[in-house]
Ligand SMILES: [Zn+2]
Ligand SMILES: [Zn+2]
């Protein structure tokens with residue numbers, strides 16, 4: 228199936244004007260499938276970590292959002308053990324005017340501002356609410372262990 | 377038509393060099409075809425006419441100035457916000473009940489009444505205007521020494537004779553070349569929307585290569601606004617630009633696809649109260665004209681690629697709907713609500729109104745060369761006879777089966793299945809006759825041998841349909857329908873017969889009708905799609921009937937003859953009918 232112009236343009240722009248701390252590289256054999264890395268934002272428990280994600284553009288993209296998940300283990304109230312991300316723009320709030328770049332930026336922002344009130348990983352969110360400092364320390368530790376650059 | 381005005385007359389007999397008189401195309405003179413501009417061939421940007429025509433693209437019809445806070449109304453016309461007529465109360469509008477829907481604005485261009493709520497600033501045209509004003513003023517400052525005298529040449533709104541005096545237009549001097557001068561003249565309110573312009577070099581202007589200057593200017597303006605012409609959904613130059621009431625513009629097909637998924641604007645997320653049949657929503661005439669005049673090759677290329685893109689790649693040219701069983705000649709009613717199938721149906725309607733219907737491969741069995749697919753390989757090509765679009769975007773689709781097919785190759789297009797199919801037809805009547813003769817003959821001699829051993833259950837027509845000729849099979853099946861009618865079987869009710877028509881007299885189509893009305897499992901009925909002879913189909917139907925009639929007798933299996941249809945005999949007529957699920 229021919230690749231829509233939109234995906235080609237987005238890919239070109241991602242390559243030509245990369246976002247700081249984010250990279251997204253399409254697979255050679257499947258240009259709808261991207262290897263993504265996001266650097267943990269400064270002053271967040273994820274600082275210093277490099278997180279791998281996989282991103283897939285479904286057939287009816289951009290009518291439906293990209294499918295994306297963390298491959299690197301991460302301790303975060305809005306990301307579950309399978310790496311699935313709880314982010315409104317990846318679900319009902321998706322709009323075809325959004326793009327890969329904006330989604331990755333949203334995910335990077337989510338790392339900087341975990342939201343335990345809208346959790347996906349319930350146990351993590353629980354810990355986050357009970358003892359935020361301890362949770363942040365765990366997140367730091369996981370980052371050191373699993374998200375080595 | 378070219379004789380309404382002669383431009384050379386409009387210039388005073390001074391010694392200023394007069395630019396070569398332009399060949400005024402006839403459409404420049406006919407005032408009532410402006411909407412048709414987009415149909416016209418593109419103009420090279422370096423003649424007098426072009427500068428005039430290009431500026432007219434962004435002139436307000438009401439005030440004749442370049443648009444300021446342009447509003448594009450649902451009728452597709454654009455005027456400045458300040459040029460909108462006062463709203464007036466609309467009659468017979470009860471929904472939506474808000475005040476701004478109760479008030480209407482009459483379009484000064486076409487006279488259509490638009491709801492005030494839907495008359496908002498056009499974001500794209502506004503951005504274009506801001507860029508143009510900026511670029512033109514910078515250009516003019518840079519090329520101030522190229523001073524031209526522009527004379528407005530008024531055009532009467534019809535062919536009526538107008539006195540010389542009334543024809544007198546404004547005269548002004550502007551720097552920057554023809555394009556810049558014409559724009560500035562419009563800004564200054566000295567250029568009527570309909571008027572033409574005559575250009576001449578002002579005394580002291582030594583510029584020789586005016587055309588190059590204008591061309592450069594044109595190109596810089598074109599580059600400046602080109603990104604505004606991209607659709608936010610497909611990232612291409614907009615094709616058939618269609619504007620939402622919130623003032624955002626997309627390709628028509630991109631907006632339609634977006635609204636298939638959600639009724640909010642992709643950019644501002646406001647609700648978009650547009651008819652789901654955007655097909656009939658007028659396009660944004662202003663943007664469409666700009667695109668057609670300034671980027672004619674791009675527009676042509678886009679039209680071409682879209683028609684290519686919407687056609688599946690290679691030979692995968694038939695949309696496939698994996699949903700239910702459909703039968704040749706029989707109606708099939710569908711309720712479409714999933715966005716991807718809305719898109720598919722729309723494309724079908726724009727195309728040949730045909731698509732393939734396939735059943736789910738629930739048992740995940742291998743489908744011939746295709747391997748395990750999510751659908752069964754045989755299906756029915758359906759023709760859309762009636763397409764009813766509901767206000768919320770869902771649709772009711774009435775189809776009728778055209779022919780049977782087998783999927784040879786398949787893929788996906790925008791979320792739905794597409795495939796290359798091969799028509800499945802019956803063998804010729806000659807072959808059919810030979811097949812019948814051989815089969816009946818063989819069965820009869822086998823039955824004679826078998827029955828000679830006095831088995832407890834002898835081989836008869838009841839358990840071995842091969843013993844019957846094709847016509848006997850057909851008659852037996854029809855007789856069953858008559859018996860059932862006499863017993864007022866519920867599945868032969870008036871209602872069903874009305875939907876599927878009366879029992880056909882053609883043995884070839886009878887099995888499809890029978891399958892359509894008989895309440896048995898679809899997997900059983902599916903077997904009919906694979907048949908290639910009338911006899912084969914009638915045998916299948918015949919065995920269904922035997923199963924239904926003999927449900928309590930627990931017929932023993934007889935040789936391999938009953939192989940393809942097996943009954944799970946259960947108590948109760950209906951239970952057995954509905955539980956007649958394949959065990960084959
Ligand atoms: Zn105006
Ligand atoms: Zn109008």
Ligand SMILES: [Zn+2]
Pocket residue numbers: 607608609610611612614615626627630
């Ligand atoms: Zn588009």
Ligand SMILES: [Zn+2]
Pocket residue numbers: 620622623624641642643644645646
């Ligand atoms: Zn909007």
